[in-house]
Amino acid sequence: MEGVTSALNPAAVERIGMSEPEWLRERRAHAWDVYERTPMPTIRLEEWRYTNLKKKLDLDSLQLSDAEAMSDDASTWPERLRAAMDEDRAASGHIVIIDGHVVHADVDKQLAAQGVILESLQEAITNHEELVRDHLATDAVPAEEGKFAALNAALWSDGIFLYVPKGVQLELPVRVTCWLSEAGTAYFSRVLIVAEAQSQVSYVDEVLSDDFESQTYTSTAVELIARDGARVQYVAVQRLGRGTFYQSIQRTLAQRDSKLDTLNVALGASVTRVDLNARLLGPGANSDMLGLYFGDDDQHFDFNTSQDHVAEHTSSDLLYKGALDGASRAAFRGIIRVLPGAQGTDAYQTNRNLLLSPESRADSLPNLEIEADDVKCSHGATVGQLDDEAKFYLMSRGLSLIQAERLVVLGFLGEVLAKLPLGGVVDKVTRVIEQKLAQHG
Amino acid sequence: MPQNETIQDLGLDEYKYDFVTETEPVFRAEKGLSEEVVRQISAHKEEPEWMLEYRLKALDVYNSKPMPKWGGDLSSLEAVLDEIYFYVRPQDQMERSWDDVPDEIKNTFEKLGIPEAERKILAGVGAQYESEMVYHSLREEWAAQGVIFDSIEDGLKNHPELFREHFGTIIPMHDNKFAAMNAAVWSGGSFVYIPKGVSLDTPLQAYFRVNQERMGQFERTLIIIDEGAQAHYIEGCTAPVYTTESFHSGVIEIVVKKNARFRYTTIQNWSNNMYNLVTQRSMVHENATMEWLDGNLGSKLTMKYPSCYLIGEGAHGEIMSIAYSGDGQHQDTGGKVVHVAPHTTSSITSKSISKGTGRSTYRGLCKVHKGARHARSNVECDALLINDTSRTDTYPYIEIEENDASVGHEASVSKIGEEQLFYLASRGIAKDEAMAMIVRGFIEPIAKQLPLEYAVELNRLIEMEMEGSVG
Numbered sequence: 060m061e062g063v064t065s066a067l068n069p070a071a072v073e074r075i076g077m078s079e080p081e082w083l084r085e086r087r088a089h090a091w092d093v094y095e096r097t098p099m100p101t102i103r104l105e106e107w108r109y110t111n112l113k114k115k116l117d118l119d120s121l122q123l124s125d126a127e128a129m130s131d132d133a134s135t136w137p138e139r140l141r142a143a144m145d146e147d148r149a150a151s152g153h154i155v156i157i158d159g160h161v162v163h164a165d166v167d168k169q170l171a172a173q174g175v176i177l178e179s180l181q182e183a184i185t186n187h188e189e190l191v192r193d194h195l196a197t198d199a200v201p202a203e204e205g206k207f208a209a210l211n212a213a214l215w216s217d218g219i220f221l222y223v224p225k226g227v228q229l230e231l232p233v234r235v236t237c238w239l240s241e242a243g244t245a246y247f248s249r250v251l252i253v254a255e256a257q258s259q260v261s262y263v264d265e266v267l268s269d270d271f272e273s274q275t276y277t278s279t280a281v282e283l284i285a286r287d288g289a290r291v292q293y294v295a296v297q298r299l300g301r302g303t304f305y306q307s308i309q310r311t312l313a314q315r316d317s318k319l320d321t322l323n324v325a326l327g328a329s330v331t332r333v334d335l336n337a338r339l340l341g342p343g344a345n346s347d348m349l350g351l352y353f354g355d356d357d358q359h360f361d362f363n364t365s366q367d368h369v370a371e372h373t374s375s376d377l378l379y380k381g382a383l384d385g386a387s388r389a390a391f392r393g394i395i396r397v398l399p400g401a402q403g404t405d406a407y408q409t410n411r412n413l414l415l416s417p418e419s420r421a422d423s424l425p426n427l428e429i430e431a432d433d434v435k436c437s438h439g440a441t442v443g444q445l446d447d448e449a450k451f452y453l454m455s456r457g458l459s460l461i462q463a464e465r466l467v468v469l470g471f472l473g474e475v476l477a478k479l480p481l482g483g484v485v486d487k488v489t490r491v492i493e494q495k496l497a498q499h500g
Numbered sequence: 501m502p503q504n505e506t507i508q509d510l511g512l513d514e515y516k517y518d519f520v521t522e523t524e525p526v527f528r529a530e531k532g533l534s535e536e537v538v539r540q541i542s543a544h545k546e547e548p549e550w551m552l553e554y555r556l557k558a559l560d561v562y563n564s565k566p567m568p569k570w571g572g573d574l575s576s577l578e579a580v581l582d583e584i585y586f587y588v589r590p591q592d593q594m595e596r597s598w599d600d601v602p603d604e605i606k607n608t609f610e611k612l613g614i615p616e617a618e619r620k621i622l623a624g625v626g627a628q629y630e631s632e633m634v635y636h637s638l639r640e641e642w643a644a645q646g647v648i649f650d651s652i653e654d655g656l657k658n659h660p661e662l663f664r665e666h667f668g669t670i671i672p673m674h675d676n677k678f679a680a681m682n683a684a685v686w687s688g689g690s691f692v693y694i695p696k697g698v699s700l701d702t703p704l705q706a707y708f709r710v711n712q713e714r715m716g717q718f719e720r721t722l723i724i725i726d727e728g729a730q731a732h733y734i735e736g737c738t739a740p741v742y743t744t745e746s747f748h749s750g751v752i753e754i755v756v757k758k759n760a761r762f763r764y765t766t767i768q769n770w771s772n773n774m775y776n777l778v779t780q781r782s783m784v785h786e787n788a789t790m791e792w793l794d795g796n797l798g799s800k801l802t803m804k805y806p807s808c809y810l811i812g813e814g815a816h817g818e819i820m821s822i823a824y825s826g827d828g829q830h831q832d833t834g835g836k837v838v839h840v841a842p843h844t845t846s847s848i849t850s851k852s853i854s855k856g857t858g859r860s861t862y863r864g865l866c867k868v869h870k871g872a873r874h875a876r877s878n879v880e881c882d883a884l885l886i887n888d889t890s891r892t893d894t895y896p897y898i899e900i901e902e903n904d905a906s907v908g909h910e911a912s913v914s915k916i917g918e919e920q921l922f923y924l925a926s927r928g929i930a931k932d933e934a935m936a937m938i939v940r941g942f943i944e945p946i947a948k949q950l951p952l953e954y955a956v957e958l959n960r961l962i963e964m965e966m967e968g969s970v971g
Binding site: 412414416417421425428429438439440442 | 883885886887888889890891892893894895896897898899900901902903904905906907908909910911912913914915
């Protein structure tokens, strides 16, 4: 849009909402209001102790994307995006997002006939307005969540809406591939997944880009809702280029007897910040929360997780593991909260870090707040280096030092992938880690 | 004999330190904290000019720092502090002979069992009543070897150089708001020096008693363990139960020099109306060992995190912590180990029990600085919850800047299992007793490190507290 300022400001909020229904325009305006009223987090806040936004993010320098939507013609898409898609095509449906626009969406015809909805959020506003209005930025990640949730709720351009009706089970995952290409741009997107009672769905999201000369920012708000007895798996694989600040704000709402699992894989970007809040709202609800990161150069990872046990007899199990090479740095801050009355809770939390170089650094802050007595809770955190004995053993079998080290690192990280062995993801992530390891030595 | 009767016979069904002694202080400053009060304290102690200046500067620092927003609930503390007497001088001089201590004060300590303890095998005994040390004694044989065990005031008077070399260097006044407060109004506490190579084979013991209502106690202790020396220092704290709140804020500075070994044991059993905000820190030099054994049973709110700064190669720090929180109590305790030098090792073991509306919080730090190569640290926290209204939190900070460090943290929370109780019931053990037995087993790894009389006391307390806890 020629002549229109694309800075992050109220004018942009209005422009984005121009052709949207009234309720959504109001929600955006309200969100901007919350954003302006909320002070920028500083390292004085526990949640931001390890990421200094003053140094890491310059929102004022960013522009909103003004790219036109590309056509739904795969031959015009970037090579790396197509390669990533081709690695694992089998799916219940595909979404492709390029520079903030959903350029492609398909869903298995049989599933569509059963009422499964997979489409861009913008289309869903028109086609399924009520469903979207009920759930978008309300229960899971509302603007009130914080400064960045508010900014996202005000400025999101597009995203994904996935709806699985009662009892419908998707055998294959839904695959989303996302590409960013504009340097100096701020992208805002959302994911909204509603899985009705007894339904089952897996969702794999992969985001990629080349390296950027100037800082590029991407913010995603992920809202996952599992109704009674539903089973939902959410996987996010982040393979962005350097120069990117990747932020993801995720909340999972697990109702009675549902199982809502997440896996966050962070391999790229200069800064990764993931906020994940799992809420166990109905008896029998369970969440496995997995994370895997591999850093080198000056990559910075910051995971802020919480496990809120609200109902009785709920369970959660968190495992975040990372290896850090070069001068990379990771911070993990996790909290298990057992609310009064949430008897019979089982909650676990483990963070393990492998430091591969003298310049790497890891901070870990696993917290517990327990207000019920009939609970089983534990947490553990370790920071250490490669196990000499394991290396020695492998070398005694004829492997070189570097080969032995790579194998130990892969084994260390592989534990996470083995817990959520979704087709394609394990191979893909293992390959990327191997590429990164090839530079270690 | 049924167990309940046994407990009653022992008089343990209530806080046994809840008695008040009628004493008339020789001086009491106006309530609240002001420059005037600080000047009065300094004048009464006939201090050198530099100390008065130090105190006044600290008062400025205190006033400039905001109330901490973390930890326990301090929202009503400012109002409490306005009503508190910061300085109460119980008598004009400190006594060296127990016979010379005024009868009323002597009676208090007799009830607490001090002369009895001294008759046993202690190397030295000190007693603080309100704001001043009223009694200090050290066995001849140790004095002859150059050991100093004195009130902090006499430390300043008689050993000015040694005092000034270390005072305020381990915990500077800027460290935190309450360290600044203590630096402004400190009074009482011990000054300990163990010369090179001297090994005390029995502990030094200090008793702290707050008798008066609305009293603030601000002891300041400085301990220097010279190269190759060894010692063990024990402090115990009690106060009567008043309806108004009292306040205790100590600062404990410790230097453990090369190859030395030191243990500091605290049995904090303040009454449940006491705010207990304490800063305790040690600097541990080459191949030296520092051990904190920290038992927090009393007080309304305790915020205390004994720390070891491992600044010499091969230094070792150890923190063992037991917390018990009953109705209305919050123990916000833990420990800090900071690895600065290479080949340093540390461990923190924490056990907490929360009962009724009690809340136990473990808050700790394990930091490995750049340059602290081959550091090793292990942290273990276990929490036991007795009732559904009890609460426990764990906040361990782990910050690692060296890749060859090996650091682990484990924490678990549990309640007493029905199976355990059932098993013991099948062996004819009553539920109360079974509960006490399980709790004793839970804290045993730390309790066994305590001096015998304290271990017995702790076990009795647990029996008493577990009575009627099965709902």
